[in-house]
Structures are given as C-alpha cells and as structure tokens.
Amino acid sequence: MADAPVRVVVVDDHAMFRSGVRAELASAGAGVVDVLAEAADVDEAVAAVQAHRPDVVLLDVHLPGGGGVEVMRRLAATETRFLALSVSDAAEDVIGTIRGGARGYVTKTITGPELVSAIRRVADGDAVFSPRLAGFVLDAFAGSIEVAAVDEDLDRLTEREREVMRLIARGYAYKEVAKELFISIKTVETHMSNVLRKLQLSSRHELTRWATDRRLL
Amino acid sequence: MADAPVRVVVVDDHAMFRSGVRAELASAGAGVVDVLAEAADVDEAVAAVQAHRPDVVLLDVHLPGGGGVEVMRRLAATETRFLALSVSDAAEDVIGTIRGGARGYVTKTITGPELVSAIRRVADGDAVFSPRLAGFVLDAFAGSIEVAAVDEDLDRLTEREREVMRLIARGYAYKEVAKELFISIKTVETHMSNVLRKLQLSSRHELTRWATDRRLL
DNA sequence: CCCGGGATCAGGGGCGTCCCCGATGGTGCG
DNA sequence: CGCACCATCGGGGACGCCCCTGATCCCGGG
Numbered sequence: 168m169a170d171a172p173v174r175v176v177v178v179d180d181h182a183m184f185r186s187g188v189r190a191e192l193a194s195a196g197a198g199v200v201d202v203l204a205e206a207a208d209v210d211e212a213v214a215a216v217q218a219h220r221p222d223v224v225l226l227d228v229h230l231p232g233g234g235g236v237e238v239m240r241r242l243a244a245t246e247t248r249f250l251a252l253s254v255s256d257a258a259e260d261v262i263g264t265i266r267g268g269a270r271g272y273v274t275k276t277i278t279g280p281e282l283v284s285a286i287r288r289v290a291d292g293d294a295v296f297s298p299r300l301a302g303f304v305l306d307a308f309a310g311s312i313e314v315a316a317v318d319e320d321l322d323r324l325t326e327r328e329r330e331v332m333r334l335i336a337r338g339y340a341y342k343e344v345a346k347e348l349f350i351s352i353k354t355v356e357t358h359m360s361n362v363l364r365k366l367q368l369s370s371r372h373e374l375t376r377w378a379t380d381r382r383l384l
Numbered sequence: 385m386a387d388a389p390v391r392v393v394v395v396d397d398h399a400m401f402r403s404g405v406r407a408e409l410a411s412a413g414a415g416v417v418d419v420l421a422e423a424a425d426v427d428e429a430v431a432a433v434q435a436h437r438p439d440v441v442l443l444d445v446h447l448p449g450g451g452g453v454e455v456m457r458r459l460a461a462t463e464t465r466f467l468a469l470s471v472s473d474a475a476e477d478v479i480g481t482i483r484g485g486a487r488g489y490v491t492k493t494i495t496g497p498e499l500v501s502a503i504r505r506v507a508d509g510d511a512v513f514s515p516r517l518a519g520f521v522l523d524a525f526a527g528s529i530e531v532a533a534v535d536e537d538l539d540r541l542t543e544r545e546r547e548v549m550r551l552i553a554r555g556y557a558y559k560e561v562a563k564e565l566f567i568s569i570k571t572v573e574t575h576m577s578n579v580l581r582k583l584q585l586s587s588r589h590e591l592t593r594w595a596t597d598r599r600l601l
Numbered sequence: 602c603c604c605g606g607g608a609t610c611a612g613g614g615g616c617g618t619c620c621c622c623g624a625t626g627g628t629g630c631g
Numbered sequence: 632c633g634c635a636c637c638a639t640c641g642g643g644g645a646c647g648c649c650c651c652t653g654a655t656c657c658c659g660g661g
Contacts, residue, residue, distance in 0.1 A: 233482035278397060325607065338589035340647070352611050360650065370617095371648075544638065557617070570640050577619070587647095588618070609656075618647070620644100625639080631632105 172201040173290045174254050176219060177229075178212040178238065179205075179227040179252070186223065188252075191279030192286075200286055208232045221247060222290045226269065228253035228260050236267035250289045271295035281283070323365050331358040335371050336378035342354065389418040390507045393436060395429040395455065396422075396469070401492070403439035405442065405469075408496030409503075417503055425449045430458050438464060439507045443486065445477050447580035460485065466505045469494075486564040488512035540582050546573040553595035554587050 175192070179185050181298045185205045192200040201221040206212035209232030210327065216224055216238075224242075226235040226249050239249055251264045251272040261272050273282070273296065285295040333346045341359070345352045359371070369375050388520040389481055392409070396402050402422045410415040420436040421431035426449030433441060433455075441459075461490070468481045468489040478489050481557050488506045490499065490513065502512040541549065551561045558576070562569045585591050 272415075299436050327608065338587075339591075340587075341649095342647085350608085351610055353612090356609070356649070357609080359648085365651080369649090372592075375589075376555055377543075380597065529621070542637065558619095567638085570641055570642095571638070574639080577621095580619080585612085586619090604661085605659095607657085610654080612652090614650085616648085616650105621644080622642085625643080626635085626637100627639100628635100628637080630634085 172198045173223055173225050173286055174201050174203055174219070174221045174275065175225060175286060176212070176215050176221040177204055177205045177225045178215075178230065178235070180207050180230055182207070184227075188282070191282060194279060195283045200283055209237050209241070210235075212238045214243065216242055216247055220245070223247070223286050224249045225252050225286070226250065228264055230253060231271075235269070236266060239268040248289050248292075250286060252282075297322075324362060326356050328362050328365075330379070331355055332362045332374065333361060335362075336375050338375070389415045391418050391420055391438045391505055392440050392442060392555060393429070393432050393438040394442045394460075395418055395424075395447065395452070397424050397447055398532070401444075405499070408499060411496060413498045417500055426451075426458070429455045433459055433462065433464055434484070439461070440464070440503050441466045441501070442469050443467065443482055445472060449517075450540070452481060454456055456485040465506050465509075467503060467512065471498075494519045512526050518524070541579060545575050545579050545582075548572055549579045549591065552576060552579075553592050555592070 175294060177188050179188070180358050185207075189202050189205070192202055204215040207232050209230060212224070212226070222243070224238075224247055226238060228235045228251055230238065235249070235251060235253075237282040249271075251261075251269040252258060252275060253264075253272070256277050264272055270292075273285050277285070283290065283323050306357075321329070330348060331344055332349060335341075339347065341352050341355045344355045348355070361368045363369060363374065368372070368377060385569060394405050396404050396405070400490075400549075402424075404420070406419050409419055420438050421432040423432045426447055427443070429443070429447070441455075441464055443455060445452045445468055446551055447455065452470075453465070466486040466488075468486040469492060470477060470481075470489070471492050472478075481489055487509075488502060490502050494502065505512050538546070548561055551564060558562065558569050558572045561572045565572070580586060580591065583591070583594065585594060
C-alpha cells in the first residue's frame, strides 16, 4: 500500500470536474496519488504530459480539439498509460477509446476511493473497467468483426440521421423526436426512412433491437 | 492449488449434460473436483445431498418437481453451498435463485476450467457470477425495493398475458403474436391492453424498455 | 454554373397500435 | 346457482408508423 505515489495528469474540459477529481484524490491521503497538472483541451494535454511525464493520464473522452483519442494518438510514442473517464457508457465511445490505446475506462459515476484504486491498478499495468462496461468490452473484442461492420453502416448515416436514430431507438415517437430536434414530423419521417434503408431494417422495433444489441444507447 | 478435493453433487434433468459436466470436471485432474453423485429431479437431489453431504451442489434452475429453488428450500438446514448452473440469464431466474440461497450463478456457456474455478471459489465461500450477470445482480440488490415491486406487478399478470407480453417486448407485431399463440389478433389486443394497464405503461415501446431494463427477455 | 447531396417540409395511403364498446364460454368458489 | 375471473373474439375509431412522390433551400465540387 505504501508504494511510490502515482503521478497523474488530469485532462477534462470542465474545471469544476477537475477540481472535484483533485479533491477526491487528495482525500486519499498525501503520497498516494499525485496530481502534477491539469489540462482542458487536446493541446494542453499533450503539452502537460510531455512536460511532466506522468504515470497515468486521467482522460476525458469528449474533449475540444479531437477528443481523448486524439490525445492518445499524439502521445503514442510515450509510455504513459491512459485511463478514460467519461460520462458516456455508449459502446461507440468505449470501444473507440480502448482501440485508441486506453488501459481502462470508468464512468464519472465512480466514487473517489474507487477512482484511486482504478488509477493504482492502471499504473500497475492492469486494465480497469466499470463493472457495467467490462462485459461488453470483452464481447466487442470477441466479435470485433461485427463491430467493424457496425461502424461501416453507422458511417453511412448523416449526423442528423444518427440523432434521429438514437431517439427513435430509445422509444421516442416521431412527434417527440420532432419537438426535441425542433423540426417537423415529416422531416423525422424522411430521416427515419433513410436510416431504415441504409441499415437494411424494416421497422423501428428492429432498429431498437439493432441498437441495443450493439449498445449504441 | 493442491487442497482437498471439492466434493460435488450434480443436479440436472438432462443426463447428457450431467455427463458433460462430469467429463469436464474429471479432465481437471483427479483430486480437484470429486463428483459424488448425480440427480435428475428435486427428490433425487435432496436425497443425494443428504446421503453424501457435498461441499457444493451444482444446481440446474429449471428442474422437474419445483426447480432448483425448491431443492434449496428443502435443504436450507444443511450447510451445503449451491452454485446455480442454467441456460437462462433472465433476471427472474437469477434473482429468484440468489434469493433462494445460491452462492453463485453461472450460465451453461461456461467452459470446463472456468466451471472448476467457479466451484472452488464457491466452496471457499466466494460468490461467483458470470461476467454478464454480475452487474445486474448487484443492481438488483442495490435497488431491491424496485425488484420487489416488479415481481408484484408481474404477479398481477395472468399466464397468458405474460406470454403475450414477452413476445411483444421482443418486437413481435400483434399479427405475429397471434400466429405464434394460435389466437386471434383481437385477443392479442385484449391481452396487451390488460398488460399495459396492469403495468401502468402506455405503449409497446415503454413495455420494451421496461422489460429490457429488468432483463426479462 | 450546373449538379449532387443533405436538410427541410407537404400530401396521401396502407397498415399497425391502442382504445372503446360489447359478447361468449369455461372454471372455481361460496 | 350466482359471481368473479379468465380467455376468447368482434366492430369501429383515433392515432402512430412507414412509404411514396414531389418540392424548396443551401452548400460545395467539378
């Protein structure tokens, strides 16, 4: 337990959240986790890591300047380990981040002590996932061909079509989607028609199953 | 690793499956897991456990004579530990079995070595769950009030209503449910109307989400 | 400058969903 | 026997879903 402190850089675009992380880590006691620096976007993150050479980077997934994946790409040469810390538990984000090189992925619902534990385990070379995520991360790697096919299909959707698709898959009625996106019902119908055609599905029910099977919600 | 062998009774109504379990456990080597007896229904299981006093009972959930839960109820006085082994990963089965006193629950997709490991861990007093199941078992206990409420709601449905409910929740159209259950569409509509009213839901989409949230599929 | 693609919208039609009303027969219970 | 409950079915209606045709606007590439 009384090893050398783990040296950490915290990357997140919300200052409030960075403060919270810093406070939680500090309350674990001095000499357990040492926050060397913080960063709020991709450029700052790269600079901070190159300057401080931390053991672990706590990395937000959604980050101005390209996201956490971009940070990892530009620091691929270093031997720093990345622990993704995100509000999202969508498969797109998780799989993408792991592929980008993260050694772990936990959601922001994590408690302070759990985070400390996760950081130490990543520093030791372990992979750490939130319990909910572990299962489908393994599934995704077991069936990685299928995941690739999904991404291909998903790429054929436009941004607007993806928005509509997500809401429909969650059970929104066309009317509700229209209100949510400030567009007409008819426009929603058009987008949905395109979505179903591009994904080769024939009803919103199949879409729901398609999306839940792939944890896109 | 070289502790005393774990003494086991295998309970399952399929002889073929019992043979498979026995073979897999034997291939782990002599003196690791010792299969004392097999049983194919509730009465046999109770008798076998009382006769052999095993460390662990490998217990199928769906069993003629009342299911695995009944076996555990009638053996509650013993200090035997139960490891449920089932094809089902439905929440109803998992939660019910755990409540009945099982110390673990693994699905039949498990490999031989994993099963050996699971048996040893249960014998040592650990709780063992298939990765997919661990998450929602914990969820269920965290929100056990809600689970109780679910069961209460479910109990208010008749058998026929539950059948219809399951099919609808899986995305079947009324017409398809009718064909599947050899009844008229109108009857399906009546049942669905009752289901929605009893569960205080207002659409088949809410029903789908309700069911998937609780893993009733 | 035209052409393609994306986003927006409209009308109309076929079918699915969900509700209202009502009806029949079976079954168990006091 | 009367009564409650269940399963079964029907008509009809309001609205949702999905498709088709067709239209406008904007934007970027050849």
